[in-house]
Each structure stands twice: as C-alpha cells, then as structure tokens.
Amino acid sequence: MRKILLSLLPLLVCLGSASSILAQKHTISGYIKDATDGEVLIGANVFDLKSSGGSSSNTFGFYSLTLPEDSISIVYSYVGYQPQTVRLLLTQDTLINIELSESALLDEIVISAAEAEKIQEVTQMSTISVPIEQVKNLPAFLGEVDVLKTLQLLPGVQSGNEGTSGLYVRGGGPDQNLILLDGVPVYNASHLFGFFSVFNADAINNVQLIKGGFPARYGGRLSSVIDISMKEGNMKEFHGEGSLGLVAGKLTLEGPIVKDKSSFIISGRRTWIDVLARPLIRSQTDGEETVGYYFYDLNAKVNHKFSDRDRLYLSAYLGDDRFYARTNYTNSFGGVELEDRSDSGLQWGNITSALRWNHMFTPKLFSNTTLTYSRYRFDISNEYRNETLGDSANQKLVDSGFAKYLSGIEDFAAKIDFDYLPSPNHYVRFGVNAIHHTFRPGALNVRYDDDFSEDALDTLLGSQQTEAMEFAAYVEDDIELSRRLKVNIGLHASAFRVNGELYTSLQPRIAGRYLLNEQLSLKASYVQMAQFIHLLTNSGIGLPTDLWVPATDRVRPQTAQQWALGGAYNWRSGYEISLEGYYKDMRNLIEYREGADFINVNQDWQDKVAVGDGRSYGAELLIQKKKGRTTGWLGYTLSWTDRQFDDLNFGERFPYKYDRRHDLGIAVVHEWRKNIDVSATWVYGSGNAITMPTAIYSGRGDSFFGNNIYDYGERNSYRMRAFHRLDASITFRKKTRWGERAWVLGVYNAYSRRNPFYLYLDESSNPSRESQFRQVSLFPIIPSISYRFNF
Incomplete structure (x- = not known):
C-alpha cells in the first residue's frame, strides 16, 4: 500500500x-x-x-x-x-x-x-440523484415509502420478483451493489423477505445512484453505488414528523442541542403485524401457540460544530426482522403430567455506525476522517423441552434440544478522504481506507439431552469464521480542459489479504463530456472494478439466506469492465433527456450448483458453487422533469444479460434470471391544488427467465405409485408472462395550529393485474389428465391509507 x-x-x-x-x-x-x-x-x-x-x-x-x-x-x-x-x-x-x-x-x-449544473455539463454519466420529497410523494406499497422501490423505476435498474425491493443493476446481482448509509456498507437492505427496504425516508437527506462511469473514490463492487446520506438534525429548532399506516408506524424527532452549534436526530419505525394478528391466533389455538413477525429500524445521529474548520458526527443504524413461533402444551392422564414447550425463530438484521471528523486545512483542502463498524447477521433457531412428571415428586424426566444456524459478516473500517480544489478547472479527490472483515459463512450449533437414555450431544458443525483485510487508495481529478471538454480521470488501487493469500487490483477510471452546443453534450466512460467478497444466495423463493464469503484460491475475486457512450440534452430548460448505451463484462461470478443446499454445513461452501462469467449490454433512456407543478420521469431500458459456467447448462451460455428485454417505468407527481397532490407510477417488464421441466418419465421401482423423473431443458429457457402494474395515490394536506397533517390514500396494482410471482408444475393424481404449469400471483388490487404529521 x-x-x-x-x-x-x-x-x-x-x-x-x-x-x-x-x-x-x-x-x-x-x-x-x-x-x-x-x-x-x-x-x-x-x-x-x-x-x-x-x-x-x-x-x-x-x-x-x-x-x-x-x-x-x-x-x-x-x-x-x-x-x-x-x-x-x-x-x-x-x-x-x-x-x-x-x-x-x-x-x-x-x-x-x-441554475444548478445542467445534465449536459456534468462529467459523470450513469448517475441519478432522487430528491427525498419526490420519493415521499410517489405511491407506496401499503403506504410505506421506500427509497429502493423508487430506484427500481429508473432505467438500468430491475426489481427482481414482483413487489420486492431487490435491485439488479445493468445485469449485476444483489451482492454487486455497494449500498452506503452515511458511508457505511449495508449488506442486506431488505425487510419482510424483500418486500420493504431498511431505509426510513424520514431520516434521509440525499440519495444518489451510480450505475456506471464510477469515480475512483468508489470501489469494492461491480454494478452500482447507492450513496445514502442521513439527515444531520435541525440546527434551528425542535421538530418532529411521523406517520401511521396499515402495517407500520414511525416517528422522527430532531432539534438543536446548542443552537447553530450541535444537533441531533432520532428516527424509529416498527411494524405491528404481530400485534394485530395476536388476538386472532390466540383465539384459534386456545392461547397455547404464539406466532408473530415484525421488523424495526432505528436511526440516530448527533453532530457538533467546533469551529468553521472542524465538525464531528456520530451516526448509527440498527434494524432487525424477527419471526417467532412458541408453543406450550400441558396434558395429564393416568397420574402422569406432560408439558411440551418449543420456541422457534428466524432473525436477520444490520448494525452500522460511523464516527466522522470533518476538517478544513485550507480554503482549498477539505478532509473527512471516518471510523466505521457494520454487522449483518442471519439466524435460525429451534429449541424444545419436554417434561414428564410421575406420581412421585422425584420422578421427572426431561427431553430437551437446541439447534441454531447462524451466518454473517462483520466489518471494522477506517478511512480518510480529501477534497482539493486548486482552481475552478480542477476538483481533486484522493484518500485511503482499510477494512477488517470477519466472515461467518454458516455454522450449525446442536445440543441434545435426554433423561430417557444416556445419549447427549453438544457440537458445532460447519464453516469456521474467516478473517481478511481489504485496503484501497484512490486519486481522481475532474478537469475542465476547455469550455467544451471536461474529463474525470482517476485510479483506484485495492488489495485483499485472506488465508495467507494477497490479491491486488489496479482499476483505471475515465469519464468525459464534450459540449456540442449549450444544450447538448456527448459523454463516454470506461471503468474497471474489482470485488473481493461473494454472496451465496438461493435464486428461488425462500428465506433471506445471504452467506457472505471471501475470495479464495479456488474462487477468485470478481472483476468487471464497463464501457458506456451517450448523450445528454436539456430541452427548453425544463426537461432533461439522457440516452446511454453500455457493455459490461464480468468475471469470476458464482452460483449454487444444481441441488446444493445452504444449510448442509458438512460441505464446504466452495464445493457447492460453480464459477463463471457474465455479460450485459443495452441502452437506457431517461426523460426527467424537475420543475413546475408537474414533475417526474420516464425511464426505458432495452438490455441483454447472460451467464456462462462450465459446470452449468453443459457449459453453454444461458439468460440470467433477471434478463429482461424491455423495462419501462413512469413516475408522475402533480400539484393539483395548493394542498392536494396526486401521483402515479406505471411499470412494465418482460418476464423473468426460469428453468422448467420439458418432460416427465414415470419410474415404478419398489414404490406403489412410482417415482417421477423430470427432464429439464436448457437453463432459464422459459419466460414467465410480462408484468405491468399501475399504482396511484392522492395526498390531502392541511396546516394546523401545531404543524401540518396529511392523509394519503393509495392503491397498489390499480387494475388488479395478476402478475407472476413463480410457476409450479401441477401433477394431477388422475393419470388421464396432463400435468400443467400454474402461476402463483401475490398481490391483487390493494388499497391503503396512512396519516402523516409534522410539528
């Protein structure tokens, strides 16, 4: 280094x-x-x-x-x-x-x-900033405002399954998105099995999406950067805001600690699905079973201005999803009392924290020093205890057991970044960082004790934790060579040490724009990226089984190159139009082998995966209006994405699951009257690629019914139906003596389109009837109502 x-x-x-x-x-x-x-x-x-x-x-x-x-x-x-x-x-x-x-x-x-810097004058391409107020004004699923679902409406970003908040950017997987919350990586950004994201819009100040032409200051991922900044807290006076919806409530408080010197903000959100469902569950189980699910988020930040040159920040995020099922049954017969208790749970969540120090060395040199901690954890647990009591007080037999599957990743990091502006023609950024990773890619802890026999068990199975160090240094300069020509050129250098191995990477980055006239420019970029960590994730429907693992001598670091060419046009000073074409080449991608199981802890994860390559190319159109009573955008993507693995699909290329030929998103917000806003979004996407059996052979064997044998064709050779959906909302605002309140009426899937979630093969027990593929859809038309307030 x-x-x-x-x-x-x-x-x-x-x-x-x-x-x-x-x-x-x-x-x-x-x-x-x-x-x-x-x-x-x-x-x-x-x-x-x-x-x-x-x-x-x-x-x-x-x-x-x-x-x-x-x-x-x-x-x-x-x-x-x-x-x-x-x-x-x-x-x-x-x-x-x-x-x-x-x-x-x-x-x-x-x-x-x-006016703010126009789109045709900006050097960086493939970058979009979305105002938080616009995010809040768009229709929301069940009334819950979601930053990531808003990003899905942009060109080059796909959503994965219907209703989920996953992001697949320019053919990349979810692990290839660098999601930063106040500069700290968030390893899993989903709540409720992917239907909501972890980001509370009330606590956010700014959201920026970078899909290509990455500046040298970003590294560690291949496909995108989602840079989210939290609010700092009101420096002037105490304020609060919140909302009550069908599935969750949230409250944000902020204000000065010392006016114009220091401030705080704290924001919390929790669902109440478990609270609403608990009386119904108890009435059906006579109070012997308790089942529930909820998630929560907590954001907090304090900052203090020591002088015009120095400022200190401390921010944190804590969020969890928890599903639980508890039973307690008691029976008596023949003088013997039996008591059976069980407690099962599923939990996953993030912790992030950052301590920052801003310092202005000179009017031209600014620095930001940061210490960060982050952790993602995924746990499945099951515990039971059976007690048998006889006639004698001393006659007690206990049968108990405990099993817990756990995985996760934990980071400690330090970095320092500098902004140096020697003249209006140069904007230089440079810095270094180091990250200590601890990987826990899956372990099963099992305990068993039985008074009925002498057998007992207490063991830990699975992969042991692995530690690694990641280093990076970068320098970039935004140079204005002439009024027409501006270039951002940089170099990102990184290294990764794990198990005695050292991997290094030098990644050149260059982007430029050339003004053809005052309204129109041409843009181009070339970047190289490297990623030293991998994500093992099931491609089908299931639990959030995210297993983060490091690069090894058998599974090398992921790398990518991306070229982009496009134009930007400012039409009538009110509409921004950009058109881009791109080509991305990706190496050392991983996928589970056929039949591999994440919970099989006796097998090394490296034996469960295949290593291959991928590519993605296409064109994106974005038409955006930022001013006036009517704002919004139209985004269209035409793309091709495929994969090639020697151990999958007989070595032949196959479409990526989220390869979509056409993807269209339209978002509109209109100020109908002074206190009434209406908004709508419409999305269309070609169907996902899936693998389905092409033939079924009946095997008789020793079974009376026989065992069917399925013959699958080429991988992802079948397409589900295209999906499209209209969402709409109307907001009624009113000033009150204590602040402002708003009622938001919304509808998800307004014309109740039955979009496909997954397909399955329905095999009838009647031999005379043919088997059929059937579609499962999740969401018909869903109305929602929420109440927002601020004071």
Missing part, C-alpha cells in the same frame, strides 16, 4: 502544481445549508457570473472556488431553492457560509446563469 501511495504522489504533485502559479487569486469557501433547519445541501451550485467559473458542494455541504482578485458576483443555487447572490471585492481568502430558502413557485424563477 505504501508503494501505491508513493506511485500516486507525482500525479498529486502535478495536479496540485496549478495552485502555485495562481498569482493574485483568492479562494472563497464555506458551507451551503437549508435556511430553515440547517441541513447541508449536497451538490448545490456555486457560480461566478463574471468568469463563468463554478463549483459545487460536497457530501458535507462544503464548497471552494478560487477566482482572480476583482469585484465578483457569486450566485448560489439549488433545485427547489431561491438563488442567492453575493457581491464583493475579492482581495483575500474569504469564508462565506450560505443559507438558502425554499422556493414557493419554481416556474417563476428564471436565472439562466444561476
């Missing part, structure tokens, strides 16, 4: 040398925030009207702009906020902290030079 940093030093020196020749130039720097609550504005635009030089705020709201000594007019702007202009005579480095106020009527604001 030291050699890597030394090799990057000359590049950093060259990139930074521009600052030494900027005679009679000074730097304006500071933070851009919301005037109402003090939340930072990420990606806000800073523009000098005279020189046409500009910059933007980073993840922490920090900006820096170096200009010649002169009278200047700086315009600060952000979508949805009133622009603000600052005029001054620049004679020295100046610190200016700006607070912007929200706009009431965006259509009436026309400041052409002061």
Whole structure:
C-alpha cells in the first residue's frame, strides 16, 4: 500500500502544481445549508457570473472556488431553492457560509446563469440523484415509502420478483451493489423477505445512484453505488414528523442541542403485524401457540460544530426482522403430567455506525476522517423441552434440544478522504481506507439431552469464521480542459489479504463530456472494478439466506469492465433527456450448483458453487422533469444479460434470471391544488427467465405409485408472462395550529393485474389428465391509507 501511495504522489504533485502559479487569486469557501433547519445541501451550485467559473458542494455541504482578485458576483443555487447572490471585492481568502430558502413557485424563477449544473455539463454519466420529497410523494406499497422501490423505476435498474425491493443493476446481482448509509456498507437492505427496504425516508437527506462511469473514490463492487446520506438534525429548532399506516408506524424527532452549534436526530419505525394478528391466533389455538413477525429500524445521529474548520458526527443504524413461533402444551392422564414447550425463530438484521471528523486545512483542502463498524447477521433457531412428571415428586424426566444456524459478516473500517480544489478547472479527490472483515459463512450449533437414555450431544458443525483485510487508495481529478471538454480521470488501487493469500487490483477510471452546443453534450466512460467478497444466495423463493464469503484460491475475486457512450440534452430548460448505451463484462461470478443446499454445513461452501462469467449490454433512456407543478420521469431500458459456467447448462451460455428485454417505468407527481397532490407510477417488464421441466418419465421401482423423473431443458429457457402494474395515490394536506397533517390514500396494482410471482408444475393424481404449469400471483388490487404529521 505504501508503494501505491508513493506511485500516486507525482500525479498529486502535478495536479496540485496549478495552485502555485495562481498569482493574485483568492479562494472563497464555506458551507451551503437549508435556511430553515440547517441541513447541508449536497451538490448545490456555486457560480461566478463574471468568469463563468463554478463549483459545487460536497457530501458535507462544503464548497471552494478560487477566482482572480476583482469585484465578483457569486450566485448560489439549488433545485427547489431561491438563488442567492453575493457581491464583493475579492482581495483575500474569504469564508462565506450560505443559507438558502425554499422556493414557493419554481416556474417563476428564471436565472439562466444561476441554475444548478445542467445534465449536459456534468462529467459523470450513469448517475441519478432522487430528491427525498419526490420519493415521499410517489405511491407506496401499503403506504410505506421506500427509497429502493423508487430506484427500481429508473432505467438500468430491475426489481427482481414482483413487489420486492431487490435491485439488479445493468445485469449485476444483489451482492454487486455497494449500498452506503452515511458511508457505511449495508449488506442486506431488505425487510419482510424483500418486500420493504431498511431505509426510513424520514431520516434521509440525499440519495444518489451510480450505475456506471464510477469515480475512483468508489470501489469494492461491480454494478452500482447507492450513496445514502442521513439527515444531520435541525440546527434551528425542535421538530418532529411521523406517520401511521396499515402495517407500520414511525416517528422522527430532531432539534438543536446548542443552537447553530450541535444537533441531533432520532428516527424509529416498527411494524405491528404481530400485534394485530395476536388476538386472532390466540383465539384459534386456545392461547397455547404464539406466532408473530415484525421488523424495526432505528436511526440516530448527533453532530457538533467546533469551529468553521472542524465538525464531528456520530451516526448509527440498527434494524432487525424477527419471526417467532412458541408453543406450550400441558396434558395429564393416568397420574402422569406432560408439558411440551418449543420456541422457534428466524432473525436477520444490520448494525452500522460511523464516527466522522470533518476538517478544513485550507480554503482549498477539505478532509473527512471516518471510523466505521457494520454487522449483518442471519439466524435460525429451534429449541424444545419436554417434561414428564410421575406420581412421585422425584420422578421427572426431561427431553430437551437446541439447534441454531447462524451466518454473517462483520466489518471494522477506517478511512480518510480529501477534497482539493486548486482552481475552478480542477476538483481533486484522493484518500485511503482499510477494512477488517470477519466472515461467518454458516455454522450449525446442536445440543441434545435426554433423561430417557444416556445419549447427549453438544457440537458445532460447519464453516469456521474467516478473517481478511481489504485496503484501497484512490486519486481522481475532474478537469475542465476547455469550455467544451471536461474529463474525470482517476485510479483506484485495492488489495485483499485472506488465508495467507494477497490479491491486488489496479482499476483505471475515465469519464468525459464534450459540449456540442449549450444544450447538448456527448459523454463516454470506461471503468474497471474489482470485488473481493461473494454472496451465496438461493435464486428461488425462500428465506433471506445471504452467506457472505471471501475470495479464495479456488474462487477468485470478481472483476468487471464497463464501457458506456451517450448523450445528454436539456430541452427548453425544463426537461432533461439522457440516452446511454453500455457493455459490461464480468468475471469470476458464482452460483449454487444444481441441488446444493445452504444449510448442509458438512460441505464446504466452495464445493457447492460453480464459477463463471457474465455479460450485459443495452441502452437506457431517461426523460426527467424537475420543475413546475408537474414533475417526474420516464425511464426505458432495452438490455441483454447472460451467464456462462462450465459446470452449468453443459457449459453453454444461458439468460440470467433477471434478463429482461424491455423495462419501462413512469413516475408522475402533480400539484393539483395548493394542498392536494396526486401521483402515479406505471411499470412494465418482460418476464423473468426460469428453468422448467420439458418432460416427465414415470419410474415404478419398489414404490406403489412410482417415482417421477423430470427432464429439464436448457437453463432459464422459459419466460414467465410480462408484468405491468399501475399504482396511484392522492395526498390531502392541511396546516394546523401545531404543524401540518396529511392523509394519503393509495392503491397498489390499480387494475388488479395478476402478475407472476413463480410457476409450479401441477401433477394431477388422475393419470388421464396432463400435468400443467400454474402461476402463483401475490398481490391483487390493494388499497391503503396512512396519516402523516409534522410539528
């Protein structure tokens, strides 16, 4: 790693040398925030009207702009906020902290030079930022606002099964998405077996999706980066918001600890499915059985501003899904009393935490130092105890047992990132990080004790935990070579040490845009990516059996290359249009072999998987409207995705399960009246590829009925029906003396389309009737109602 940093030093020196020749130039720097609550504005635009030089705020709201000594007019702007202009005579480095106020009527604001950076001017391609308010205004399944389901409406992102929150980006698997919550990886982002995500929209400030052209600062995954920033807490005054829906309730509280110095935010969400169902279950089982399921999330964050140069943050997330089934039966006969008790459970969840220190070394150099901890755990347990009591008080026999299957991954990490802005033509980022991984890819703990015999058992079966270290260093520069040509060039270097083996990777990244005119640009990118961890997951319907495992000498690190070419057009300053084509090549992917079982702990996981390659290519169209009473987007994807494994499908290429030729998503939000909003989404997707038997042979053998033998054709050679669905909602808002309340009426699957969830073979017991494939659908039309409030 030291050699890597030394090799990057000359590049950093060259990139930074521009600052030494900027005679009679000074730097304006500071933070851009919301005037109402003090939340930072990420990606806000800073523009000098005279020189046409500009910059933007980073993840922490920090900006820096170096200009010649002169009278200047700086315009600060952000979508949805009133622009603000600052005029001054620049004679020295100046610190200016700006607070912007929200706009009431965006259509009436026309400041052409002061608008936020337009899509055709941005170097980075394949990147989309989704405003949280827009996420909250779109229709939600059972009234639960979901960030990941909103991302599914975007081109290049597919949803997997009907109703689930899984993400399959440009042909990649779920393990190839780097999902960051305040910079900390989240290894499993699903609740309720995938129907909801773990992200509470009330606690989120910003969401950014990157599908390609990855900047060098990101690494460790192949397909996408979903960068989610939590709110920091209101610096001005105490506030709260929440909602009550059909399946869950949530509450968020935030406010200053010391006004304009420190703040906090805490946000919680819990389902009450188990509470609502408990009386019904007890009435049917005479109180002898208790069955339930629930999930919860808890987000918390505090931050303190020590000075204009230093700020400290502490944030955490805790979430769990829990299913439980408990029984307690007591019977008496012949003077003997029997008591049977059992307790079964299924639990999975995440913990993430981050301690950050922001420091401004100079007006041009900003740093962020972070210590993080994250853990994902998946457990299945079953415990029973049977007691037999005889006539004598001393006559007691006990039969008990316990079994627990557990798996997970745990990380401790440290990193430091620098933003260096020597001039308006350069935005340099560089940094290093290290992660200590602990993998627990599946173990079964079994205990058994029986008073009826002398047999007893207490053992641990399965894979032992593995520890590994991952290192990375990067440097990138966003360079404006001319008014028309802008390039982002970088290098990401990474290394992974496990079981005495060291794997290294150098990943060049380059992206550029060329302005054909003021409204239209061409863009292109090339990236290499490496991923040192794998995810073993069942492709069928089932439990969230995510087993994270490291690269080994038998299962090498995953790698990918991606090329992209496209154009961006700003039409009438109100519509953003982008068209992109891409090709992605992936190596060292893994899938379970036919018949492999994740819970068979006596077999090494490496013996259960096949290793192969994949590719994905296609085109994506996005038309987006961000301003006015009607906002939304249309996204269309035409794509092909396949896999090739020597040990599967006779070595021939086969379609990936989520290979979809056509994928279309439309989202619209309209302000019908001042206090009434209506919204709708419509999605269409080609059917998933599945493997089905093509012939059935009856084997007689020793069984009276015989055993059927199934002949399967090529892997994933059958297509389920296409799915499409319309969701709609209407929101009624009203100001109250204590704040604002809103009633949200929604409908999921408005025309009750019977979309396929999975298919099965129905074999009739009547020999004269042919077997048939039957479709299982989950959700017909589902109405919902929720109540939202803030104060």
